[in-house]
Amino acid sequence: MPPKKSIKKRCRRRLGARSYKNYSEEMLLLAVDFVRNKNATSYDAEKQFGIPRRTIENRVKNIHSDKPGPRFRLSPEEENKFVKVLIAAGDYGCPLSQLDLKLAVYDYLKKNNKTYVFNNKLPGDWWVKNFLERHKDQLTLRSTQNITKARAEKCLEEFKEYFENLEMSLQNIPPTNIMNYDETNVSDDPGSTKCIFRRGIKYPERIVNHSKGCISIMFAATADGQLLPPYVVFKSDNLWTAWCTDGPEGTRYNRSKSGWFDSVVFLDWFINIVIPWANHLEGQKLVIGDNLSSHLNPDVIELCEAHQIRFVFLPSRSTHLTQPLDVAFFGPLKKSWRKILLQYKTDNPKQVSLNKSHFPLLLKQLMEAANMKKQNILSGFRATGIHPYNPYEVYKKLSEYEDDIKYNVDQTLLNYLKENKNPNPIKRRKNTKIKVLPGKSVSSTEISINKTTNTKTKTVTKKNTISNINISKTVTDDDQQKEEASVSKKKANALTLKRKPLKRKKRDDSPDSESTCSVVLCDSSEYDPKDDEDSET
Structure with a gap:
């Protein structure tokens, strides 16, 4: 019987047996400098920095100094210039899109007679993707939040004055006695979500009843994370019992013609929500909110004096920076509301719009989800610099705040930003009314003829x-x-x-x-x- 051949077992590579690169480029350069300056041997550098000795020696001898593969289209110095431009543009409220980056690179190469780098064309999508990947420690793609020019023009001096007054108002007041209130609304539209469709479909649609209606809610929260009962305002002339039952405990319901808070509704909210909260606390209380005309009421001021409550109004058009509920609470809250509303639409397909008698049940689910977000309330007070008191949290979001970062940007790139970001508004034309018979149309030539033929006195x-x-x-x-x-x-x-x-x-007796x-x-x-x-x- 012939002897059996010994079959070698396949040796599988053990996970983690081979060590891959687990060090940064800066750490490698530091180890190379130590060896070149003879401050340490390659063996000592290997033990000290955790970098393989052969890697350090190869870099010292300039072996494999460059990365494998083709060279980059732009030099590292040029790419660093563009990184500074992108950071500076974003900090000054004019962030560049991927197309803007392509145009800026093309404009830079054109002025330096180097358009041959991209075959006299714009850089491609893959170059932009790889560029962002190479500088992912400094750059990232984010969705923008549009703010008005009036909000963007808020200067540093206004916020310094606000925080100086706020610091005096916060003296000897515990976080339980600091309250922030803000009005928001929940809409009848669950929004859009990503769904799976057949590839190539042109019109991805989902059948969901929705409307443009909304319901106003006043929320209030303290600096220690406590959420006060909400106050709901319906758009109606009357209030019905079905609209006010089965809701969260302690919730107040009201109505107004516009659906928003006016001076009468705000006074009622202050009496039924703020005063009971203040009566359970000792010492001075601080209420922080918007500087709106509907919130300024002589009756409210008298109640504040009687219950040791002090009002602190935020700077106008600055709630995106100074309003705690606006900064960190309403975003997750409305995300939860869209989920609850979508489930309601799915369970009640015959409801064309949100039934107000069903709203208290949905609000109860929303408040249960909101009470789980206590950390968001604390984050909102911290991000606005109210508690703990830290004005730098707001200052660092302003472009004019003098930070340690200084932008040394190439002039040609700055010229591109000026040319493409400066406004060029369309001039307003003089407008006159045209007398046209019902059902008849006119053209621009007829208008010009009428102007020349008409004689004016x-x-x-x-x-x-x-x-x-x-x-x-x-x-x-x-x-x-x-x-x-x-x-x-x-x-x-x-x-x-x-x-x-x-x-x-004959007779003219009047002297005048x-x-x-x-x-x-x-x-x-x-x-x-x-x-x-x-x-x-």
Whole structure:
């Protein structure tokens, strides 16, 4: 019987047996400098920095110093310039998109006669993707939040003044006595979500009933993470029992014609929500909110004085930076609301819009989810610099705040930002009403023809230099053309004003009465001053 051949077992590679690169480029360069300056041997550098000895020696001898593969289109120095430009543009409220980056690179190469780098074309999508990957420690793609120009123009001095006053107001007040309130709304639209469709479909749609209606809610939270009962305002003239039952405990319901808070509704909220909260606390209380006209009420001020409550109003158009609920609470809250509303729409497909009698049940689910987000409330007070008190949390979000980062950017790239980001508004045209018959249309040529054919009556006011009497004459465009045609060009400059007095009445007892004069155009050769003397006598 022949001997059995010994079959070698396949040796599987053990996970983690081979050590891969687990060090940074800066650490490697530091180890190489130690060896080159003879501060340590390669063996000592290997033990100290945890980098293989052969790697350090190869870098010292300039072996495999460059990365494998083709060279980059731009040098590391040029890429660092673009990184600084992108960071500076984002900090100043003018972030660049991927297309803007391509245009900036092309503009830079064109001015330096290096467009051959990308075959006289714009950089491709893959280059932008690899560029962001190479600098992922400094750059990232984020969705932007649009803010108005009025909010962006808020200067550092306004916030410094606000925080100086806030620091005095916060003295000796515990976080349990600091409350922030803000009004928001929940809509009847669950929004869009990503779903799975057949590849190539042009119109991905989902059948969900929705409307543009919304319901206003006033939320209030303290600096220690406590959430007060909500206050709901419906858009209606009347309030019904079904709208106010089965909701969260302690919730108040009201209605207004506009669906928003007015001075009357705000006073009712203050009496039923803020005053009970303040009565359970000792010492001074601080209430922080928007500086709205509906919140300023003499009755509210009297209640504040009676219950040791102090109001602190936020700077106008700055709630995206200074409002704790706006910064960290409402975003996750509305995300939870969209999930709850979508489930409601799925379970009740016959409901065309959100039934107000069902809203208290949905609000109860929302408040249960909101109470789980206590950390968001604490984060909101911390991000706005209120508690713990830290103005730097707001200052660092302003572009004019002097930070340690200084932008040394190439001038050509800054010129590109100025050319593409400076506003170029369209000039407003003079607007006049067009008289058009019902059912009839007009074109731009017809409008221009009507402008030239229509004659407008002008009132010319002239002053008589002889008697200092203001004489007004109504002249139409057609009459003026006839008069200019009748008078020769040579005698046109010799036209003067001649006064012809009208017959007075026999009795003129009024001392303020003046003789009525008419204006007559005549030739200066026919004018005789004696006529005026005779008329005066």
